Amino acid sequence: MTNDDLLVVTDLNVSYGESKVLFDINLNVKPNQVVACVGRNGAGKTTLLRSIAGFLKPASGAISVNNTSLVGMMSFDVAKMGIKYIPQDKKVFSDLTVRENLELGSYATKDYNWEPVTDYFPKLKELMDRKAGYLSGGERQMLMIGRALLGNPKVLLIDEPTEGLAPSIVTHMQNVFRELSKRSAIVIVEQNLPLVCAIAHKVYAIKEGRVVSEITEADRIKANVCEQYL
Amino acid sequence: MMNIFRWWWGILLMFLFLGVLRIFLPLPFMNEILIFSIYTMGCNFLLGRVGFISFGQPAYLAVGAYGTAFYLYYFGTNPYIGILLGILAGLVVSAAIGPLFVRLRSDYFALVNLALAVIVFYLMEKVLAGITHGDNGLWFLTRMSNTPVLNLGNHSDFFIFVFILAMALWAFYKYLDDSIYGACCLATKINEDKLKFLGYDSFNIRWQAFIIANTTTALAGALYAVYFGFVSPDFTSPSRAADPVVVTILGGVGTLYGPIVGAIAYTGMKDLISGYIANWELVIGLLLVIIMLAGEKGIWGTLEPLLAKIIFRKRTVSGFSTNGDKNL
Numbered sequence: 001m002t003n004d005d006l007l008v009v010t011d012l013n014v015s016y017g018e019s020k021v022l023f024d025i026n027l028n029v030k031p032n033q034v035v036a037c038v039g040r041n042g043a044g045k046t047t048l049l050r051s052i053a054g055f056l057k058p059a060s061g062a063i064s065v066n067n068t069s070l071v072g073m074m075s076f077d078v079a080k081m082g083i084k085y086i087p088q089d090k091k092v093f094s095d096l097t098v099r100e101n102l103e104l105g106s107y108a109t110k111d112y113n114w115e116p117v118t119d120y121f122p123k124l125k126e127l128m129d130r131k132a133g134y135l136s137g138g139e140r141q142m143l144m145i146g147r148a149l150l151g152n153p154k155v156l157l158i159d160e161p162t163e164g165l166a167p168s169i170v171t172h173m174q175n176v177f178r179e180l181s182k183r184s185a186i187v188i189v190e191q192n193l194p195l196v197c198a199i200a201h202k203v204y205a206i207k208e209g210r211v212v213s214e215i216t217e218a219d220r221i222k223a224n225v226c227e228q229y230l
Numbered sequence: 231m232m233n234i235f236r237w238w239w240g241i242l243l244m245f246l247f248l249g250v251l252r253i254f255l256p257l258p259f260m261n262e263i264l265i266f267s268i269y270t271m272g273c274n275f276l277l278g279r280v281g282f283i284s285f286g287q288p289a290y291l292a293v294g295a296y297g298t299a300f301y302l303y304y305f306g307t308n309p310y311i312g313i314l315l316g317i318l319a320g321l322v323v324s325a326a327i328g329p330l331f332v333r334l335r336s337d338y339f340a341l342v343n344l345a346l347a348v349i350v351f352y353l354m355e356k357v358l359a360g361i362t363h364g365d366n367g368l369w370f371l372t373r374m375s376n377t378p379v380l381n382l383g384n385h386s387d388f389f390i391f392v393f394i395l396a397m398a399l400w401a402f403y404k405y406l407d408d409s410i411y412g413a414c415c416l417a418t419k420i421n422e423d424k425l426k427f428l429g430y431d432s433f434n435i436r437w438q439a440f441i442i443a444n445t446t447t448a449l450a451g452a453l454y455a456v457y458f459g460f461v462s463p464d465f466t467s468p469s470r471a472a473d474p475v476v477v478t479i480l481g482g483v484g485t486l487y488g489p490i491v492g493a494i495a496y497t498g499m500k501d502l503i504s505g506y507i508a509n510w511e512l513v514i515g516l517l518l519v520i521i522m523l524a525g526e527k528g529i530w531g532t533l534e535p536l537l538a539k540i541i542f543r544k545r546t547v548s549g550f551s552t553n554g555d556k557n558l
Contacts, residue, residue, distance in 0.1 A: 055423065055426075055427075074426070074431070075423070075426040076425075076428075076429050076431050079427055079428060079429035080429045084427065085427045086427075087424070091421055091424065092424075093413075093416065093417045093420050093421065093424065095416055095420060096413055096416060096417065096420075103410060103413065104410065104414065104425075104430075105428055108428045108429035108430055109429065147428070148428075
C-alpha cells in the first residue's frame with residue numbers, strides 16, 4: 001500500500017453465513033488505474049466487488065477510499081462517495097425509459113450533464129424514449145455504464161461487462177474503458193482475457209477466495225499468463 | 231398554456247366523464263364511487279408503484295374515519311376540520327408504524343397489514359368500546375355544522391367537494407408518477423439493489439410511499455365518516471380487507487385511472503347484480519379470474535393503450551404533435 005492509493009482493501013474476509021468465501025484479500029487501486037480481477041467461476045471475484053460496494057458486510061478486514069473506511073457503510077452511502085458498482089446481470093429498470101434511467105442517475109448525483117455519457121455511447125441518444133426492458137444486452141450494458149458515469153465517480157466496479165456481448169460491442173467497450181480510465185479508476189472482473197490484457201494496468205488472480213498472484217508489470221499481463229488462473 | 235393542458239388533459243377528460251356519469255346515475259352511487267376510488271388509490275400506489283400488496287387498508291380507513299368521528303362526536307362540529315384531523319391521524323399512524331412494516335418482504339408485508347386490520351377492528355369494537363361505542367358506533371350526523379360555500383351535510387354539495395378533492399388528488403398522483411420520486415418508487419419495485427447502487431436510500435423511499443398511500447386511505451375514511459355521519463368497527467372489518475386489492479386489480483394495477491374504473495365496475499356490479507343474485511361476489515370473483523387469464527392488466531390497463539392508439543393515431547393524421555407522450 002502506498003500513499004497515493006485511491007482504493008485499498010486490506011486482509012478482507014467475507015462469509016455467506018457459515019461459509020467463508022474470501023480469505024485475507026489485499027488489493028490496491030490508484031487513481032485512473034485499471035485493475036482487473038481474473039479467476040474461475042466461484043473464485044470470489046463478484047463477492048469482492050459486492051463487498052467493496054457495501055452490499056456485503058465483511059467478517060473482518062478493511063476497505064477504504066481516500067483513507068475513508070467503507071466498512072459498515074450502507075451501499076447507497078458508498079455510491080454517494082463515488083464508488084459505483086455495475087453488476088453482472090445487465091438488469092436495468094425495465095419499466096422506465098432510457099431517459100428516466102439516466103434521470104435517476106442524475107438526480108442522485110446532481111449531475112445533469114449527459115454529454116460524456118452520449119459521447120461514449122452515442123447509441124443511447126437514439127434510444128432515449130425506449131423502455132429499458134426493450135434494449136438489447138449491449139444497449140443495457142451501455143445504459144448501466146452510462147448511468148454510473150454520472151457524478152464523475154472515483155471508482156467504477158464493473159462485473160463481467162462483456163459477458164454475452166457481440167465481438168463488435170466488446171471492441172467498443174474496450175475503447176470506452178480505456179477512455180474511462182482517464183476519468184475514473186476501474187476495477188473490472190472479466191474472463192475475456194484479450195480485453196483484460198488490452199486495458200489493465202494490474203491484474204489480480206483470484207483462486208478459491210484468495211489472491212494467488214498480483215501482476216503489475218505491463219509485459220507480464222498476457223493472455224497465456226492470466227489463462228493459468230481460469 | 232398548452233403544456234399545462236397537455237399535462238392535465240387526461241385528468242380533465244376522466245373527471246368530465248365522471249361528471250357526465252352523474253347526470254345518469256344516482257347521487258349516492260356517485261359519492262360511493264368517488265370515495266371508493268380514493269380508498270383504492272392508496273392500495274394501487276402501494277401495489278403498482280412500490281410492489282407492496284396490503285390487506286390492511288381497512289385499518290388505515292378506520293384510523294381516518296375514527297379520527298374524524300372522535301372530533302365530530304366529542305369536540306367540534308366543523309366537518310372540514312374533522313376531515314383534516316382524519317387525514318392527520320392517518321399520516322401520524324402510517325409514519326409511526328411504517329419503519330417497522332416496510333422492512334418486510336412483500337408477502338410478510340401483506341400479512342402484517344392484515345394483522346393490523348384485525349387488531350384495529352378489535353380495538354374499535356371491544357377494547358376502546360368506552361369511547362367508540364363498539365358495534366353501536368358513533369353517530370354525529372346532526373352534530374355537524376353547516377359549512378360555507380359547500381355544505382358537506384348536503385349530499386349534492388358533498389359530491390362537488392369530493393369531486394374537486396379527487397381531481398386534486400389525481401393531479402398529485404399524476405405529478406408523483408412523472409416525478410423522480412415516482413421513478414424511484416418503480417425502481418424500488420423492479421430492482422431495489424440497483425437503486426441503492428445509484429445512491430438512493432430505498433428504505434426511505436418505501437417509507438414515504440407507505441405514508442402517502444395510507445394517508446390517502448385515511449382521507450377516504452374521513453370522507454366516509456362525514457358522508458354517513460356515522461362510524462362503526464365495520465369500516466375495518468377484516469372480511470373487507472381484500473376489497474381495495476380486488477378493485478385495484480380489476481381496474482388495472484399501477485395505472486392512474488384504474489382505481490376509478492375499478493370502483494365504477496365493482497360498485498356498479500355490486501349494486502346491479504345484487505338485485506338479481508344474492509351472491510354477487512361470485513360474479514366479481516369470476517370476472518377477476520377472466521382478467522387474470524386475459525393478461526392481468528385490468529380494465530383500464532387493457533383500455534388505455536387502445537385509447538392511446540386511437541387518439542394519437544387521429545392526432546397524427548390531423549397534424550398535431552404527439553410529443554412522444556403515449557400515456558393518458
